[in-house]
Amino acid sequence: MSEHSEADRPIRVLFVCLGNICRSPVAEAVFRDVVRRRGLGHAFEIDSSGTGSWHVGHPPDSRMRATAERHGINMDGMRARQFTAGDHSDFDHIFAMDKDNLQDILALDPGAPQRDGSRYRVRLFREADPEPEDFQVPDPYYGGDAGFERVFEMVLRTSEVLVDRFEEEFGLVRKL
Numbered sequence: 113m114s115e116h117s118e119a120d121r122p123i124r125v126l127f128v129c130l131g132n133i134c135r136s137p138v139a140e141a142v143f144r145d146v147v148r149r150r151g152l153g154h155a156f157e158i159d160s161s162g163t164g165s166w167h168v169g170h171p172p173d174s175r176m177r178a179t180a181e182r183h184g185i186n187m188d189g190m191r192a193r194q195f196t197a198g199d200h201s202d203f204d205h206i207f208a209m210d211k212d213n214l215q216d217i218l219a220l221d222p223g224a225p226q227r228d229g230s231r232y233r234v235r236l237f238r239e240a241d242p243e244p245e246d247f248q249v250p251d252p253y254y255g256g257d258a259g260f261e262r263v264f265e266m267v268l269r270t271s272e273v274l275v276d277r278f279e280e281e282f283g284l285v286r287k288l
């Protein structure tokens with residue numbers, strides 16, 4: 113039986129960006145919605161954080177919330193928190209939104225990718241995107257509404273692929 117099979121504990125997944133008010137909270141909310149729709153809510157613990165501290169305690173950006181809402185995803189009640197070194201041991205899979213985020217995460221625990229063999233992994237979120245471009249989710253914060261829509265779409269299609277892979281790898285059982 114594999115490590116995260118049905119009899120085991122939930123798979124702990126963390127999404128990380130800079131501010132934790134745009135990209136990583138929408139990834140958290142979308143990924144949660146994908147697993148809920150597939151009847152896999154019991155199989156995951158899902159969270160997000162930001163490498164920066166500026167927005168700690170703030171709700172997600174109103175433009176990101178409005179974009180998610182248009183797609184039927186509610187982000188009420190979410191609050192930003194800062195990534196900590198403890199996140200390296202608290203999560204099985206850490207998905208960085210861009211290369212700076214990845215570098216900052218690894219700087220807090222450079223041995224992380226090797227630790228615990230295959231169980232623990234930290235990598236770029238868009239490595240799983242079927243249309244990965246430069247493997248980064250662009251920061252929409254200083255741009256217009258179209259940037260938020262683009263972020264939403266890449267986060268949705270990437271989350272669907274990630275959940276496909278988790279289902280396949282760990283033989284997750286849907287409880288619909």
Ligand code: 4NP
Pocket residue numbers: 129130131132133134135136162166167251252253
């Ligand atoms: P996020 O976007 O990393 O996707 O949450 C940002 C939000 C705020 C800032 C930078 C990025 N900021 O510098 O305040």
